[in-house]
Amino acid sequence: MAGISQHGKAFIRPKQKAHLLVIEARFHDDLADALLEGATSALEEAGATYDVVTVPGSLEIPAVITFALDGASQGGTAYDGFVALGTIIRGDTYHFDIVANESSRALMDLSVQEAACIGNGILTTENDAQAWTRARRSEGDKGGFAARAALTMIALKQQLGAPS
Ligand SMILES: Nc1c(NC[C@H](O)[C@H](O)[C@H](O)CO)[nH]c(=O)[nH]c1=O
Ligand SMILES: CC(=O)[C@@H](O)COP(=O)(O)O
Numbered sequence: 001m002a003g004i005s006q007h008g009k010a011f012i013r014p015k016q017k018a019h020l021l022v023i024e025a026r027f028h029d030d031l032a033d034a035l036l037e038g039a040t041s042a043l044e045e046a047g048a049t050y051d052v053v054t055v056p057g058s059l060e061i062p063a064v065i066t067f068a069l070d071g072a073s074q075g076g077t078a079y080d081g082f083v084a085l086g087t088i089i090r091g092d093t094y095h096f097d098i099v100a101n102e103s104s105r106a107l108m109d110l111s112v113q114e115a116a117c118i119g120n121g122i123l124t125t126e127n128d129a130q131a132w133t134r135a136r137r138s139e140g141d142k143g144g145f146a147a148r149a150a151l152t153m154i155a156l157k158q159q160l161g162a163p164s
Contacts, residue, residue, distance in 0.1 A: 011148040014155040018048045018080040020147075021068050025058040025086030025122070034135040035085040035121055038143030043083075046151050051077070058086035058122050059099050062106030069114055080164070081117035081150040085143055087131050088124045100124040115162055117153035121146025 022039055026032045036052070043050050053064055061084045072078040084107055090096040103122055110116045121143050125131040134140035157164070 007145070011152050012155045013046050013151055014048075014080065014158055016158070018046075018151060018154050019077070020048055020050045020081045020083055020150055020154075021065075021077075021079040022050050022052045022083045022085065022147075023055060023061045023064045024052060025055050025061055027057040028087045028089065028131070031087040031123070031131050031135045032085065034132070034137065035087070035123075035143035035146075038135070038137040038141045038145075039083050039085055039119075039121060039147040040143075041137065042141075042144035042147035043151070046148070048151060050083075051079075057099065058084075058088055058103040061086060061103055061122070062110060065107075065110050065116060065118065069110075069116065078164075081119070081154045083119045083143075083147050083150050084122055085146065086122040087135065088122065089128060089131055090126050096124075111153075115157065117150055117157055119146030119148070119150030119153070 024032050024036050055061055065082050068079055088100045107118050107120050111118050123131050123134050123142060134142045
């Protein structure tokens with residue numbers, strides 16, 4: 001596989017300590033472990049704190065972000081950002097396209113319409129091998145990438161003066 005760049009120069013960190021919600025889909029359990037390890041390591045390295053919520057599949061991830069945003073408006077925990085983790089591996093039917101496209105669409109809707117700072121670490125692959133290459137912290141580390149992307153969005157939101 002072509003090397004996966006970590007795009008280090010694109011990442012910045014929030015000035016204040018950030019608190020994030022990691023939402024992990026466990027449809028593929030071992031891959032979920034790898035993605036979570038990458039994401040939590042990146043958050044810890046950045047000095048951020050986090051909670052983790054587990055859902056069955058990637059289609060459930062966006063609704064959890066909505067629950068959290070609604071919860072915050074009712075006095076619950078106000079998360080600075082969100083990290084979405086999951087793996088969608090193509091099967092024999094159209095289901096792959098539904099799960100891949102709709103989870104991504106809903107995350108983009110939340111990013112743009114709700115100004116939610118989201119790192120999308122949902123893999124969409126043709127097979128297990130592609131997924132592992134991307135999930136392993138020692139290789140693609142897409143969980144870590146998504147966490148660093150979420151932190152970058154939190155920093156940019158603060159920098160541009162958007163209400164938190
Ligand atoms: N096939 C995959 C799924 N499918 C499950 C859905 O995400 C969802 O949980 C179900 O339709 C119930 O609402 N999810 C993944 O994350 N990865 C897959 O490969
Ligand atoms: C996401 C998928 O495509 C997969 O888990 C479902 O497989 P299939 O399309 O063979 O039912």
